[in-house]
Each structure stands twice: as C-alpha cells, then as structure tokens.
Amino acid sequence: STTNSASPITIYMVPKFTGAPYFTACEQGALQAVAELNELGLPVKFYYMGPSTANTEDEIKTITSIIALHPDALLYSSNDAQALIPVLKQAMAAGIKVVGFDSDVADPAARDLFINQVDFNVLARTLIDLVAQNVGPDAGIAILSADPNAANQNAWIAAMKEYMAQSYPKMHIVTIQYGGDLPGPSYQDAQTIINAYYPQAKAIVAITSVAFPMAAQAVLDAGLSGKLYVVGLATPNDMKKYFQAGVVKQDVLWNPVDLGYLALYAANDLVRGMMISNINGTEYIGGGKLGFYKVGPNNVVLLGKPFIFTAQNVNQFNF
Amino acid sequence: MDEILRTEKLSKSFPGVQALKNVDFQLKKGEVHALVGQNGAGKSTLVKILAGVYKPDSGNIFLDGKKVEIKDPNYAISLGISTVHQSLIIFPDLTVLENMFIDNYSSSSIKLINWKNFRNQALKIMNEVGINIPLDQEAKNISAPMQKLLQILRSLLKQGKILILDEPTAALTSDETKILFENIKKLKNKGISIIYISHLLEEIFELADTVTVFRNGEVVMTDSISNLNLGSIVKAMIGRELQTFYPRRDPKIGSINLKVENINSGILRSFSMELKKGEVLGIAGILGSGRTTLANTLFGITPATDGSIFLNNKKINIKAPSDAVKEGIVLIPEDRQREGLILQQSIKFNISLPNVDLIKNKNGFLDPKKGSDLTNKAIKDFEIQPPFPDFQVLHLSGGNQQKIVISKWLVRDASIIIMDEPTQGIDVGSKAQIYTWINKFVEEGRSVIFISSDFDELVNMCDRIIVLRKGVVAGELKKPNLSIDELIALSTLEERDDSFAVKSFVGESRND
Amino acid sequence: MRNMKKIELILLGIMVLVIVIMSFLSKAFLNISTLFQILQLSAELGIMSIPMTLIMITGGIDLSITSTLALTGVIMGYLWKFWGMNIWLAVILAIIVSGIAGLFNGFLVSKLRIPALLATLGTWAAYAGLAVGIDRGKGVSGFPQSFLNLGEGSFVGIPYSLLIWAIIAVIFYIIVSKTSFGMYLFAIGNNEKGTFYSGIPVQKIEMTIYILAGLLAGLAGVIYTSRTATATSSAFSSGALNVVAASVLGGTDVKGGSGSVLGTVLGVLIIALIDAGLTLANIQATVQEIVVGTILISSIIFYEYVGKSKVKTIQTISK
Amino acid sequence: MRNMKKIELILLGIMVLVIVIMSFLSKAFLNISTLFQILQLSAELGIMSIPMTLIMITGGIDLSITSTLALTGVIMGYLWKFWGMNIWLAVILAIIVSGIAGLFNGFLVSKLRIPALLATLGTWAAYAGLAVGIDRGKGVSGFPQSFLNLGEGSFVGIPYSLLIWAIIAVIFYIIVSKTSFGMYLFAIGNNEKGTFYSGIPVQKIEMTIYILAGLLAGLAGVIYTSRTATATSSAFSSGALNVVAASVLGGTDVKGGSGSVLGTVLGVLIIALIDAGLTLANIQATVQEIVVGTILISSIIFYEYVGKSKVKTIQTISK
Numbered sequence A: 001s002t003t004n005s006a007s008p009i010t011i012y013m014v015p016k017f018t019g020a021p022y023f024t025a026c027e028q029g030a031l032q033a034v035a036e037l038n039e040l041g042l043p044v045k046f047y048y049m050g051p052s053t054a055n056t057e058d059e060i061k062t063i064t065s066i067i068a069l070h071p072d073a074l075l076y077s078s079n080d081a082q083a084l085i086p087v088l089k090q091a092m093a094a095g096i097k098v099v100g101f102d103s104d105v106a107d108p109a110a111r112d113l114f115i116n117q118v119d120f121n122v123l124a125r126t127l128i129d130l131v132a133q134n135v136g137p138d139a140g141i142a143i144l145s146a147d148p149n150a151a152n153q154n155a156w157i158a159a160m161k162e163y164m165a166q167s168y169p170k171m172h173i174v175t176i177q178y179g180g181d182l183p184g185p186s187y188q189d190a191q192t193i194i195n196a197y198y199p200q201a202k203a204i205v206a207i208t209s210v211a212f213p214m215a216a217q218a219v220l221d222a223g224l225s226g227k228l229y230v231v232g233l234a235t236p237n238d239m240k241k242y243f244q245a246g247v248v249k250q251d252v253l254w255n256p257v258d259l260g261y262l263a264l265y266a267a268n269d270l271v272r273g274m275m276i277s278n279i280n281g282t283e284y285i286g287g288g289k290l291g292f293y294k295v296g297p298n299n300v301v302l303l304g305k306p307f308i309f310t311a312q313n314v315n316q317f318n319f
Numbered sequence B: 001m002d003e004i005l006r007t008e009k010l011s012k013s014f015p016g017v018q019a020l021k022n023v024d025f026q027l028k029k030g031e032v033h034a035l036v037g038q039n040g041a042g043k044s045t046l047v048k049i050l051a052g053v054y055k056p057d058s059g060n061i062f063l064d065g066k067k068v069e070i071k072d073p074n075y076a077i078s079l080g081i082s083t084v085h086q087s088l089i090i091f092p093d094l095t096v097l098e099n100m101f102i103d104n105y106s107s108s109s110i111k112l113i114n115w116k117n118f119r120n121q122a123l124k125i126m127n128e129v130g131i132n133i134p135l136d137q138e139a140k141n142i143s144a145p146m147q148k149l150l151q152i153l154r155s156l157l158k159q160g161k162i163l164i165l166d167e168p169t170a171a172l173t174s175d176e177t178k179i180l181f182e183n184i185k186k187l188k189n190k191g192i193s194i195i196y197i198s199h200l201l202e203e204i205f206e207l208a209d210t211v212t213v214f215r216n217g218e219v220v221m222t223d224s225i226s227n228l229n230l231g232s233i234v235k236a237m238i239g240r241e242l243q244t245f246y247p248r249r250d251p252k253i254g255s256i257n258l259k260v261e262n263i264n265s266g267i268l269r270s271f272s273m274e275l276k277k278g279e280v281l282g283i284a285g286i287l288g289s290g291r292t293t294l295a296n297t298l299f300g301i302t303p304a305t306d307g308s309i310f311l312n313n314k315k316i317n318i319k320a321p322s323d324a325v326k327e328g329i330v331l332i333p334e335d336r337q338r339e340g341l342i343l344q345q346s347i348k349f350n351i352s353l354p355n356v357d358l359i360k361n362k363n364g365f366l367d368p369k370k371g372s373d374l375t376n377k378a379i380k381d382f383e384i385q386p387p388f389p390d391f392q393v394l395h396l397s398g399g400n401q402q403k404i405v406i407s408k409w410l411v412r413d414a415s416i417i418i419m420d421e422p423t424q425g426i427d428v429g430s431k432a433q434i435y436t437w438i439n440k441f442v443e444e445g446r447s448v449i450f451i452s453s454d455f456d457e458l459v460n461m462c463d464r465i466i467v468l469r470k471g472v473v474a475g476e477l478k479k480p481n482l483s484i485d486e487l488i489a490l491s492t493l494e495e496r497d498d499s500f501a502v503k504s505f506v507g508e509s510r511n512d
Numbered sequence C, D: 001m002r003n004m005k006k007i008e009l010i011l012l013g014i015m016v017l018v019i020v021i022m023s024f025l026s027k028a029f030l031n032i033s034t035l036f037q038i039l040q041l042s043a044e045l046g047i048m049s050i051p052m053t054l055i056m057i058t059g060g061i062d063l064s065i066t067s068t069l070a071l072t073g074v075i076m077g078y079l080w081k082f083w084g085m086n087i088w089l090a091v092i093l094a095i096i097v098s099g100i101a102g103l104f105n106g107f108l109v110s111k112l113r114i115p116a117l118l119a120t121l122g123t124w125a126a127y128a129g130l131a132v133g134i135d136r137g138k139g140v141s142g143f144p145q146s147f148l149n150l151g152e153g154s155f156v157g158i159p160y161s162l163l164i165w166a167i168i169a170v171i172f173y174i175i176v177s178k179t180s181f182g183m184y185l186f187a188i189g190n191n192e193k194g195t196f197y198s199g200i201p202v203q204k205i206e207m208t209i210y211i212l213a214g215l216l217a218g219l220a221g222v223i224y225t226s227r228t229a230t231a232t233s234s235a236f237s238s239g240a241l242n243v244v245a246a247s248v249l250g251g252t253d254v255k256g257g258s259g260s261v262l263g264t265v266l267g268v269l270i271i272a273l274i275d276a277g278l279t280l281a282n283i284q285a286t287v288q289e290i291v292v293g294t295i296l297i298s299s300i301i302f303y304e305y306v307g308k309s310k311v312k313t314i315q316t317i318s319k
C-alpha cells in the first residue's frame, strides 16, 4: 500500500552501531534528504537509532521495537548477514518498507531494496591496482578485516583474490587478520602483521573504517612510514592525520553522506510509490539531486564508483 | 539386655592426630550409655563415624549383629541412627518448621511437600515433648537454647532405634535440661538406645546405665554406673588424681588504672567499674549475661554508645580495636579460632600481625629477622610446642593455639589484658601455665580482667569479682569473701546449680 | 533470608510502574502482540537465569552458561550441516553435550570442591574456546523451515520461545517452593556442612543443578539459533554477567540462601520492558544503559542494606 | 594457603618453555623489539591485574575495573575535546574520577558490607552505562601528538606503557611482600574477623585497595586511549573476567588468602606470549582460545586439587 504523498511518513535508520563517524556521515546524508523532502511538501519524520556497540542481539532488539511502532520504512546496516534475516522479514510482513544500506543480509527476500555503496568488484580492483602501482605487481599483501562473518568484507576479499589471479598473478595474500571493527584489536592485529609478516607483506589493505586508521597508526608507531604501504577504506576525517604524517597516500571510499541520502530517498520512493518504471520494465528510483538510479538484480541499487581521497583533496571533505 | 550396636577395633586419624585407637564399644537395647572424656578424647569422632560423617580408617561396625558400612549421613538415618551433633546445626534463614523437616530426605525429593502434614507432626511432637517453638519464625530469630532444642526435636522426629546426643545440654538452661531428661527417660522406656555425651558428671549419674571413658582416643574403662563414683570416673578420664593447681600470689593492689562510667553497649546498661593496678578483676555471670559484650566494648569491637572510659584519669575514646591497642588495652577473645588466630598462617605470622610496629626497620619495611626474634622469644617464654616459627597454627593443639593468642599480646607492653574464657577447652597443664602468667602480669603493676564461666577458677584467681546479670551489675565480691556459692547465688537468682563445681576440673564443652 | 515475598511484590510493583510509564511514552507499548515480540527476545536470558537462580541459592555461580549456549548452537549446526544429521537429532545431541558441559562444572564444584566462581571461570574460557574452535568463526545457516518455526512460530498468539520459558519457569517455581529438592537448595546455601550432616546428598544436588544449568543453556542455544537462523560461536555475546545481574535484580543473594524463580522472572521482564520501552519512546540506547545500570546498583544497595534491618557494621564483619 | 614460591617457579618454567617453543615456531619471536611490541599490548591488562590480585588476596573481587577503564578514557576525551581542557589536566581529572569510582566500590564493600562480587557487578553496569551515556557511542579521536607519545614512545627501546607496568609491578611487589600493609591483606583474606580482633583497621585497608584498583584502572584507561588514539566507551571490551583469569593463572586464590604480584605478572606474560607466539606462527586465532582456555582450567584444577595435599572430600565439604 502506498501513502498519500502529502501526509507525513515515518522512517527509522538503524546503523550497525551509533557513534562511528562513518555512520554519523550516513545520518547527515539522510537528514539532508529529509530536509529536502519536507521542503517539497513530502514530510518525513526521521529517527536515527541503534545499538551502542556492534552487537547483533541489540540490533535485533532495536529493530523489533521499531516494528512495534509501525513506521513506514526502515533503513538498516546489518551486523550479521544471517541473524538479522528473520527480524527483517518480520518487518516486511508488518508492511514496513525495508531498505538496506552499507551492509546487507544474505537473503534478498528479507528487504525491498539494498543500496550498495559501490560495486564490490570495482572496489576490490581499485584497491589492488593501488597496491600494484605503489608496491609493485608482485607484492605480498596483508589484509585487515572486520570479523570472519562480515558479509561486505568477505565479498571484497573474494573479489580481490579473483582480480589478482587475473591481472597480477604474482601478487599474493600473506595473511588475513580480523580486528572485529574495534580500535584496540585492529591495532593489535596491525602490530602482529608488522612484527610477523613484514617484509613478506609489503602492503596492508585495511578494509574497514575502524581498521584503516589503526593500521596507519601502527605503521607510524613502528617507524615503517614509507616502507610498508597502507591503503584501505575509511572516512576522510579519520585519515587526515595520517595523510599529514605521510604514512597514507590514498584512502578509497564512496561518499557515505550520499549513501545515507540515497537510502532515505529510496525509502521515501518505496513508501509513496514514486518508483518510476521505464519501457523495458526496468525500475528506477529517484535519488533527489543525485539523479535516477537503476534497480538491479536482487533489488540492489548501486550508488557509484569508489572515490579516492588523497593528501591533495582530503581537506575538502568533512565527515 | 540385647546388644544393638557394636564397634570392633575402630580407628580414625587426622593429620597429626590419632583421634580413635582400636575402639571396642557396645550399646545395648534400651540403655542410656554415657561417653565421657577430656576435650579431644575422641568422643565426637566416634559419634561422627556412627552418624556417617566420617569413615573409619579401620575396624568394623555391627548393627543388630550384622556388619554395616555407614557410608553417609543419609544411610545412618535410614539405619535408624539419629544424631544430635555437638555443633549447632541450624539453617538460620529457614523457618523453624522447615528446619525441623529439612532432613526428611527421600529418594523422591521432587515430590511436593505437604506442609500441613508436617505442621501437624511438628505440633504433635512439641506437645509430646512439652516445649513450644513458634513454627513460622526464622531459626536465626529464636534464642540459642531454642535453636539447640530445635536440633534435638529434629532427631526425635525420626523415631530411630538409636539416638546419639553429643553434649546436648551445653547450651541449655536448667529448665530445658529438665524437659530433655524427662524425654530421654521416656525414650529409654520405649526401648530406644541412647548414647549420651556430657562433661557434667551429675547428668551422667542421673541418666546413664553404662559409662565408657575415653582418653587419648582409647577406651580406658566401660562399666555399669552402679559400680562407679565421681572420683573413679575423673581418675579414669585424666589418668591421675586431681589436685589443686592454682599458683599462689600476694596481691599488691595499686592506684586506679581504668575507670568505666555509665556505658551502654548491647545488653550492657549503664555499666560502671574500676580496675586497679596489680589487680585481677573477675567477671562472672551466666550464659548471655553480657560478659563478652563488656570485653568487646572495652576493646572497641562494639564501641559503647555512651558513657565514658578513663585510663589513668585521662578520658579515652575507643572506637575500634586499633584505638584500644594504642592505649595498651588488649583482648584474648572468646572464640579463639575465629577471633584470635589466622589459622591458615604460621606461628610467626600470628605473633607478628598485631605487632608490626615492633618488627619494622628504619625504612618502614618489615624486618624478617626482627619478626623471627620476636616469635622465638614468644615460643620460648610461653613454651609453645612444637617450637617452629613456620608451623601452621591450624595444626597446633587447642592449648598451644591459646598460648599463641595470649603471647601475641603479651610480647607488647600492654597495661590491661582482658581475657574472655581463656581456659575454655584447655587441658589441665596449660591452664596452670596460664594462671602463672596472669600472676606474673599483675605483679608488674598491670591489670587483668578475667572472664570465666568456671567459678572455681574465678574464686581462686581473682582479687575481686563483678557479677553480671542480664547486662547489669548484680553484685561485687572481694577477697577474702569470694565463694562459689555466693557467685552462683548472685548470677542466678532463681536456683543453685552445683554442676559448676564439676565443670571446673573437666573444662567446658568446646564447640567444634 | 531476605523476605522474598516482599521483594517479589516490590518487583511486581516496579513492573507495573514501568508498564504504565512506558505506555504513556508510547502507544505502541500496550499492544499485546508487540509485548510478546519484545519479550521473546529475552527468552534465552530468561531461561538461563532460572537455573542460575537455583545455583545462586546454593551459594554457587555459573559463569560458563553463555559459552555453553554458543557451544550448543555450533555443535547442532555442524552436526546438521556437515554430518548431514537430521536437524532434530542434532538438536538432541547438542543438548546432551550441553548437559555434559554442566556435568563437568558440577564435577569441579561438588566433587573437586573448586569454588564455583573459579571453576566456571575456567570452563567459561574452555567452552568458548571449543565453540570457536569448531566454528572457526564461520557460522552455519540455511536451517530447514521446520526448525526455524521454533523461533518464529507461536501458539494462540504466544511465541513458542515465550511458552517454553513460561513452562520452565512454572516447573522450577514449583520445584523451588514446593518440593524438598527446593528446600535443600536453601539449606545448602545457608549451611552446606549442616545439610550434609542432616543426611542430604549435597554433592548429588549440586551436581544436578549444574547439569540443569547446562541443559537449559543448551535449550536456550537451540532457541537462539532458531530465532536468528544462524549458529555461531559469537552467539549471546552479552555474557554471563547479564544473567547474574537479572537474578540479582530479582532478589537472589550471591551469598546464597535466598532467591526465587518468580523474582528472577520479574527481574528479566523489567529489564526487557525498560529496554524496549525506551526504544519505543524513541530514547537513545545510550540512555537505556544508564537506566539499567542505575536500577541494578540501587536494587543491590536496597536488598543488602535497607532491605535488612540496619545492623552494626561490626557484626557483619564476621561474614 | 598455597605455596606461592613454588607456583611462581612453575610459572617461570612455563614461561621459559613457551618462549622456547614459540621461537622454534617462528623466528620473529626472539626479536627483542618484537617481544616488546607484543607485550605492550598487554600493558593495560597487566596493570589492572595487579590491584585485582591485591583485592583477591583479601577475598574480594572487582568486576568493575574494565568499565572504569572505559569511563576514564571517555571522560578524559570529553574534557579535552568538548571543554577544551589541556590534555594533561584532563588526564589528571579523569584519573581522579576513576579513584572516586574505586572509592564507591570500597564504600559498598567495606562499609555497607555488600559482597564484592555483587557490589562490583552493579558498578560494572553502572560505570559502563555512564561511559556510554557520556560518549553516546561516538568516541573521541584526534588527540595531540604529545599525548599519543605516551602510547607510542619508548625509553631506551622499552615502550613507556611497559615501563609503567614494570614500575607498578615492582612497587606492589614490595608492598605485598615487604610491608605490614601486604601482611594485612593476607590476614584479611584468611580471616577478616580475626584480623579485626588483632587491632587492624580492616575497613580502611579494604577501602584503600578498591581505590587503588580504581586509580590503576584509570591509568590503564589513559594508556589504552593513547595507544589506540581513540577514547571510546567500548574500550577494553574483553572484560573483567580476563583480568580475574590472569590473576588466577598466576596462582591467586579466589577464596582469598593467597596470591602474589610476581605470579600475576607471570600469568599475564604467559597468556600474552602464547597469544602472540601462535599468531606469529600463523596458527589460527581459534586454536589460541582453546589453548588459553585449557591452560586456565588445568591450572585451576592443579592449584585447587593436586597442588594441595589430597584431602578427603568429606573434610573439605565444611568449606
């Protein structure tokens, strides 16, 4: 069922956990979209709520409570690709439009849409190409990930392996460490890599926004700045210090503000039935100032290409 | 009479102690069989073996002529042996009714309890026995004698063939004792066999048919009561004739040392007293009269709520034991094991603990050598056995443990020592030693407050005795007008109880 | 013993108060099916807190149960997925393993006489290690619908997991308050030696409750797995101390000798309702933690200090 | 009482064995600066386990110290970032707050006579709630380099945090084994009442050690913040039970009356070396958990059962 365009709708946004600057940036984007929609006479009541640490159970509890409030739409970034499926299906069954962003669940039937920040193949290629450019096509690399269950990270790792086999047959993964998306353990894992795997590993690829600054910090602390290449994904604010110190040259990311912005527009489109069908039967969603986006297989919407922050451009961003 | 229970060469040892040595013991149907012996003679150990608490190292037990292995308390109960242990076994947070039926164990413990049925049974047995305890009170809220009666009632409920009573009267007043004796006689007439343990020999003469005497874990004598008298039993118990052993002293009483004015604390009501230099002041009273409260108040364990205390005419404020120690007042507490000692630690640790000020070096660190010197001096002065500073206190005999409690305070220059039942559970030789130290202590112009339930000891050791009754001073006796009869009269208005005289040379019952 | 009747009444009062306040804060709160949905999420905590209460009444504690929960889920998942075992057979076998885990705790505590805190601290680490070792951090999912029904389904509107919790609570309520077994628990907590002298098989009883704790943790593990549709070694990461906290809030005395099943159930319900109510009232998760922490510490002070008659410090120093 | 000298020797033996085995498994292991890097990661655990040992010697426990650690970091971060306070002043104020947190524990335990497990379970939740409440899960970063030096810098090759740990260990080793204060701790753990009757101010001593625990947890919090360059309420999420476990492995008796600072230091070192060694030798993290769990449970059984003279169960039932 769709709602009359003029009547206000309610949307909840549930990040993996509140507090990470990354998710705060997503929230900013969503708030921008809310402001625009309100001005357009499409009022949206918006709430940002989630567990205080990356805890699956707490996320399930939060979502369950939200279902009871019968909002029109729910945005989530899942802590666990499996465990959230039942509760998201419940939400859908309750007539709530469910839109994932940032981190999906394994079952496409558990949500209406997923806003994929970036094609994981493209992202993986970008990272590997950067390693090849900076260290060489035969580099040994150490990967610093979140935890072994993290869907995004696993997809990226798989794509990296595939791309390496294709384009840089001599490049190889020396070790994969899991820092649990926590600063302490991530830092410790980075130190482990430095102590145990350097110089076999000449590059650290840190594929979470928590791990990347920690890896940079560890390399800096070990005095290996310029010798051990660190690249990864993180918000520019977190990395500015390391650009300045010279330990980091590139930071690959999408724009999380845009991600939150698009996710909110998508939810609004779904609730108000504003999806546009074109002649070939392909669906599009309206992404406000970002334009229109195609809804791909499995109801995945791709935000765009990765963006590479460098020492030159990083200061133009604040998130 | 037919035999119901027999033991054959029963032995049991604990680390360092042979508690029972080849004990042959026989119990007949329908008799009251008394076990007597000094502290530590092994009476309770035999009881615990029969009750299934301990397993014997060797030897056999026969019940109705059949050999049995009593593997646990539950099995003992199922064999018809019910036991009232020497230590108070009570579940303080459970109600009286729950306490009474706690050991109603059956294999179907998941079955619902029929409380109505239990309540009726409880009322019936209390009616039969002639006592009344409020069934819905929590056990901790009833008086100590009532708690003991509760424990006795519990074993009566089981209606076994054998009832074992290990010092049941130690915590009872004379009224309750009377009731208990009537019931024991009733049970005996029903053909139930009873093993009865007491240090009060009159009780033995009132109740027992047969007496078995234990000494150092061995049975030294078994005979019918008609063949025995008090002297012969005591001789069997201690292995020799009993003589007096109070050392003589010529008191040199000086000026007032401690003055207490109108203090209130616990049961104590506007209590006042004076203590002179060179004086041994006795405090007498019956169970619960407030003697321990007085000791604890003066030592700062339970500070007085009002009133004043003067030491050498200077007002002092004792809010904690550390204050008392600073003023030179020390306490030998009533419960030696829990209050006086750190059992898990060595002799040296225990002697050093309150005396760290004496064994520090210039930098404030403990000086191991000074500690050893202090300990060795105490060991020598007080003849502590074995004389090893690193020996764990837990494994010392009761008398030697008490010597440590006393010596840990006497190595420092205390001016007043308060002793709460210092000779309780102590053998005859050690007692004499303690008396000698008391005399030596006061001869140096210091003072002793001597609390004891043993009136014979009080009369022989003290210069003056204050008698407490329900927290107030009932009277004061001075040398040379000290007499046991007077003490008894003052402390118990209602009646005289000659059992105290016997208590004096057997020693009080010890709680284990 | 604390006056449990009084504590139960107070807790009941608090619960009513919470419900009243929460239903003012949010209309959604008073909906029965909402309440069921929310409470369902506390079923595992609720189930485990019951044997924890029994153990705490005897003066013991079991820190290992949350590890047992995770271990059970993982074993079940692996038996089913990699050994191709029938799912229900796997469930039964896994619960048997959880019973063995409890048995081992019971053995350490009642036979070897290792203090419960110490013994179950050790097995907490050991069982968690085992679960991680089997799982290798990977997790199992894709369970058959018949199994997932356990976590999703309901009977006359009441979710199965709540029904199971309720049944267990009623059974244990009766055991604790109406049978000799229950009385023995209090007796052991009051005076273990005296209980033994009274002919009661103390060791057997202690053994039994630790086995029960293992079995119920196992059952909770199965329910958790079914509810989240995943078996993973990181299940129920909120940990054993929360289970202890729920019992303590319910009036159970860590020193032993006091406690009630009803109190514990109310304790769990109060925490769950406050948690959910604050979310429903759109109040941040961060505030929730403060509220729960404050309630816990005040109830502890209340039970220990004000709840008893005020006694001189010195008397209680004797422990 | 356990024979601590013997336990210390055994632990020393185990540590040497671990070092030998690990250096066979990985060449990287024997490098001094590698070792320092590894051990540095255990500095906070090592620092907190020392006051924990003192508390456990008296028969108490402090479950709240990891919450205190997080609270200190967050308060420090907030004073600095949002109140614009000088970083070192913020550090001092935060450590004072941690001392107050310890004082409150001491008050609950020594004055109100609430069992330590219970009291610090409550404050564990309360302090964590407070930390989350201040932090709102957001975390603070971007600390000045002067502050980060604390976690990064070193003196003649020894990281500052290790130096601080070593100094604290030496001071407390002397306090515990050479002063009357240390002697009193053991006396309290063996027989609190008897200690009081010996004229020793038991309450004051208990109060002191809980305050010390708070202060050292605070110091650990500052070091942790500096090392990870972030102040967050989720800091040191591995929890208080790990601190207890380290002390237990070091021979401290949870029943009180036994323990040594040297034993605890060795306990922490052994866990850290095994952890690191297995990582360096490329052995899965999963195996590590099993190894540590197994060592813990076997040491518990060893200390409690085999380590003492074997006594009949029946005698020990009397506790």
Ligand SMILES: Nc1ncnc2c1ncn2[C@@H]1O[C@H](COP(=O)(O)OP(=O)(O)OP(=O)(O)O)[C@@H](O)[C@H]1O
Residues within 6 Å of the ligand: B014, B015, B017, B018, B019, B037, B038, B039, B040, B041, B042, B043, B044, B045, B046, B086, B509, B510, B512, D315
């Ligand atoms: N559990 C135990 N461990 C070690 N020694 C024990 C134990 N129980 C008793 N003993 C020792 O065994 C001996 C006999 O003790 P028992 O309690 O049987 O004496 P008793 O005759 O009952 O003395 P009392 O008149 O004081 O009750 C004593 O030396 C006692 O210290």
Ligand SMILES: Nc1ncnc2c1ncn2[C@@H]1O[C@H](COP(=O)(O)OP(=O)(O)OP(=O)(O)O)[C@@H](O)[C@H]1O
Residues within 6 Å of the ligand: B266, B267, B285, B286, B287, B288, B289, B290, B291, B292, B293, B294, B302, B334, C315
């Ligand atoms: N701190 C206290 N608070 C309340 N009541 C107390 C306290 N200490 C003792 N009592 C009670 O006061 C009374 C006097 O006890 P106290 O121990 O002083 O007597 P006593 O003469 O030493 O007797 P006993 O032979 O039992 O040692 C008893 O009824 C006791 O239960």
Ligand SMILES: [Mg+2]
Residues within 6 Å of the ligand: B043, B044, B045, B086, B166
């Ligand atoms: Mg005896």
Ligand SMILES: [Mg+2]
Residues within 6 Å of the ligand: B291, B292, B293, B334, B420
């Ligand atoms: Mg007394």
